[in-house]
Amino acid sequence: MKPVERLTDIETPVGYVDLERVRRNAARAAEYCGAHGLGWRPHIKTHKSRTVAALQLEHGASGLTVATLREAEVMADLTDDLLLAYPPVGRAKLDRLLSLPGHLDLKVGLDSVDVLSDLAGAAEAAGRTVGVLVEMDAGMGRVGLTTPEAVVGLAQATQEMAGVRFRGLMFYPGHVRMPAGEQSGALADVAARLDGVLSALAAEGLRPEIVSGGSTPTLWRSHEIAGVTEVRPGSCIYYDREGLDLGVASEGDLAYTVLATVVSTSVPGQAVVDAGSKALAKEDRGGGGFGILLDRPEVVVRSLSEEHGVLDLASTDWKPAVGERVRIVPNHVCVSVNLQDSLLVKDGDVHGMMPLEARGRGPWNP
Amino acid sequence: MKPVERLTDIETPVGYVDLERVRRNAARAAEYCGAHGLGWRPHIKTHKSRTVAALQLEHGASGLTVATLREAEVMADLTDDLLLAYPPVGRAKLDRLLSLPGHLDLKVGLDSVDVLSDLAGAAEAAGRTVGVLVEMDAGMGRVGLTTPEAVVGLAQATQEMAGVRFRGLMFYPGHVRMPAGEQSGALADVAARLDGVLSALAAEGLRPEIVSGGSTPTLWRSHEIAGVTEVRPGSCIYYDREGLDLGVASEGDLAYTVLATVVSTSVPGQAVVDAGSKALAKEDRGGGGFGILLDRPEVVVRSLSEEHGVLDLASTDWKPAVGERVRIVPNHVCVSVNLQDSLLVKDGDVHGMMPLEARGRGPWNP
Numbered sequence: 001m002k003p004v005e006r007l008t009d010i011e012t013p014v015g016y017v018d019l020e021r022v023r024r025n026a027a028r029a030a031e032y033c034g035a036h037g038l039g040w041r042p043h044i045k046t047h048k049s050r051t052v053a054a055l056q057l058e059h060g061a062s063g064l065t066v067a068t069l070r071e072a073e074v075m076a077d078l079t080d081d082l083l084l085a086y087p088p089v090g091r092a093k094l095d096r097l098l099s100l101p102g103h104l105d106l107k108v109g110l111d112s113v114d115v116l117s118d119l120a121g122a123a124e125a126a127g128r129t130v131g132v133l134v135e136m137d138a139g140m141g142r143v144g145l146t147t148p149e150a151v152v153g154l155a156q157a158t159q160e161m162a163g164v165r166f167r168g169l170m171f172y173p174g175h176v177r178m179p180a181g182e183q184s185g186a187l188a189d190v191a192a193r194l195d196g197v198l199s200a201l202a203a204e205g206l207r208p209e210i211v212s213g214g215s216t217p218t219l220w221r222s223h224e225i226a227g228v229t230e231v232r233p234g235s236c237i238y239y240d241r242e243g244l245d246l247g248v249a250s251e252g253d254l255a256y257t258v259l260a261t262v263v264s265t266s267v268p269g270q271a272v273v274d275a276g277s278k279a280l281a282k283e284d285r286g287g288g289g290f291g292i293l294l295d296r297p298e299v300v301v302r303s304l305s306e307e308h309g310v311l312d313l314a315s316t317d318w319k320p321a322v323g324e325r326v327r328i329v330p331n332h333v334c335v336s337v338n339l340q341d342s343l344l345v346k347d348g349d350v351h352g353m354m355p356l357e358a359r360g361r362g363p364w365n366p
Numbered sequence: 367m368k369p370v371e372r373l374t375d376i377e378t379p380v381g382y383v384d385l386e387r388v389r390r391n392a393a394r395a396a397e398y399c400g401a402h403g404l405g406w407r408p409h410i411k412t413h414k415s416r417t418v419a420a421l422q423l424e425h426g427a428s429g430l431t432v433a434t435l436r437e438a439e440v441m442a443d444l445t446d447d448l449l450l451a452y453p454p455v456g457r458a459k460l461d462r463l464l465s466l467p468g469h470l471d472l473k474v475g476l477d478s479v480d481v482l483s484d485l486a487g488a489a490e491a492a493g494r495t496v497g498v499l500v501e502m503d504a505g506m507g508r509v510g511l512t513t514p515e516a517v518v519g520l521a522q523a524t525q526e527m528a529g530v531r532f533r534g535l536m537f538y539p540g541h542v543r544m545p546a547g548e549q550s551g552a553l554a555d556v557a558a559r560l561d562g563v564l565s566a567l568a569a570e571g572l573r574p575e576i577v578s579g580g581s582t583p584t585l586w587r588s589h590e591i592a593g594v595t596e597v598r599p600g601s602c603i604y605y606d607r608e609g610l611d612l613g614v615a616s617e618g619d620l621a622y623t624v625l626a627t628v629v630s631t632s633v634p635g636q637a638v639v640d641a642g643s644k645a646l647a648k649e650d651r652g653g654g655g656f657g658i659l660l661d662r663p664e665v666v667v668r669s670l671s672e673e674h675g676v677l678d679l680a681s682t683d684w685k686p687a688v689g690e691r692v693r694i695v696p697n698h699v700c701v702s703v704n705l706q707d708s709l710l711v712k713d714g715d716v717h718g719m720m721p722l723e724a725r726g727r728g729p730w731n732p
Contacts, residue, residue, distance in 0.1 A: 114688040264509040322480040
């Protein structure tokens with residue numbers, strides 16, 4: 001971390017991380033997974049930081065999950081166990097994938113024979129064997145094979161090809177937005193789909209060594225899905241307003257905010273800050289508006305322009321002045337982090353700047 | 367431009383600019399402004415590119431508009447006439463502002479005496495005089511003073527301070543979403559508000575040399591707002607799906623798309639591409655979904671995850687295959703450009719990569 005002498009020297013808007021809360025969030029995820037015999041393979045797309053990934057591994061993460069080749073390159077020397085949870089399509093991406101260090105137990109999630117055969121051919125030519133997790137649709141309807149027969153077919157195809165090895169299954173229950181107790185039907189449906197796939201695989205003598213599932217909204221109930229061996233939650237390292245609204249996190253868990261400055265109070269009933277859609281992301285997540293203030297959760301970011309965030313003062317007695325600083329909890333932390341150049345980090349009384357090495361798409365040249 | 371030998375070597379997702387269309391869009395804006403005696407001061411927040419800013423100046427732009435200090439630093443040597451259309455709040459931003467090259471006729475838009483007095487004090491200490499455009503609210507209700515009296519008061523305060531000079535007015539009619547013919551009432555209301563402010567200023571002997579207005583949705587009708595001397599449209603250099611929906615642009619004007627690759631067709635009725643909310647931005651602009659295909663506008667990007675875009679195939683006969691490439695017109699071009707590392711540019715038959723020098727927030731060190 002590059003140290004910061006005076007907090008007032010920091011320009012806004014800037015993403016702001018509380019490292020003590022990050023450690024607590026990591027410990028809690030590790031503890032939950034340990035208690036239920038699950039591997040914890042955090043998705044680093046949320047934080048894109050080598051510092052935070054190393055912290056997750058220190059707290060017991062069994063490996064890392066990435067979505068892009070850049071993320072894979074940046075994280076490759078921190079772990080022996082890397083999952084690219086995204087199909088690598090095209091020569092350029094395959095070349096980057098197969099140039100990753102040889103020490104890695106490298107796995108790729110995919111859902112088509114097109115991607116599989118290109119990967120197998122390229123891996124064989126490179127003298128490598130890449131693990132394959134066949135992706136199944138757990139009901140979200142985004143990617144993943146939609147029938148047990150299709151999953152079995154792709155698993156068998158994997159077994160027949162050189163350059164690849166069938167390691168197991170992957171799914172993402174991104175449609176289940178559940179906190180404690182609710183939507184048990186949706187979770188039971190995920191479990192039933194997985195059970196059907198596992199039975200169909202077993203009937204063909206296929207035993208997935210890895211069954212990778214999980215998300216932050218379903219995190220604390222991952223153990224209810226029989227057969228899952230590991231989870232890949234991302235945002236639970238920082239949390240966000242959505243996690244708060246879903247009851248997955250409480251206010252004391254919020255480890256990421258955007259530090260912003262009031263720049264205008266000219267229109268009555270509102271204050272305008274310098275964090276707009278280019279710092280918070282204008283993502284509607286169903287909660288109304290685009291974020292809330294950490295210290296005044298009754299104040300909602302009502303609207304966003306690119307460099308303007310409009311705070312609604314209707315429900316507060318607070319009278320902000322131009323120049324005053326606020327901390328905003330964004331609706332969706334992953335996309336806000338991705339908009340930052342680097343992050344301001346607080347560790348106890350010490351402040352510093354933390355790079356986001358895995359941001360962007362090009363090859364990483366450290 | 368760094369040349370690109372083979373287009374298939376380019377990894378997706380990547381923003382993709384057609385420079386011939388950019389030139390045509392620039393020429394049309396310049397022609398319209400010239401025909402109506404208006405200055406054209408494009409807002410470079412849309413493109414964040416020195417190449418495109420230089421092209422706008424070659425086509426007759428009278429100066430440039432920026433929103434951030436980084437944008438100002440990057441553009442400072444391309445023009446003599448720069449407007450920071452955003453209040454610089456805090457010591458760090460004032461220091462950067464006053465470190466801009468001395469050749470610049472520098473102007474700042476602001477709406478409070480707090481910002482004004484800090485700016486004046488810092489400018490005087492730096493031995494500079496900075497021009498001030500007092501921002502008025504034209505009905506959008508975001509920033510800007512809401513009464514003629516308040517505008518007169520801030521203009522008079524400017525005249526009384528060393529370090530600053532009253533140069534005129536600024537407003538942004540961002541609430542008027544009009545193409546040809548429609549919403550004439552909203553435009554007339556903007557004109558009436560401006561007229562009220564100009565009359566109040568005149569009554570105090572204040573004559574604004576600059577009256578800066580305009581937006582892309584109202585661009586072609588800027589001349590209907592009496593008293594405006596210049597416009598600051600941004601997105602009309604590239605356009606986007608919103609511009610198309612509003613009728614401000616036609617399909618042949620769309621100069622920016624996101625090149626993406628189909629990565630999954632496992633779920634019937636849809637195809638998934640590798641451009642998600644981290645390439646397109648998940649901004650609802652009222653058109654349904656988050657973008658359309660350039661060559662198949664009947665195909666809508668129905669939903670976005672961070673690295674997944676789901677194309678709805680309900681209204682097309684097209685049967686995409688994994689590996690196929692598409693060009694997506696995002697809902698809002700400015701926020702999509704801001705998500706790219708650099709852009710793929712097509713100029714006739716030649717392709718190259720174009721940097722986005724003004725992306726990010728830190729000081730620009732060329």
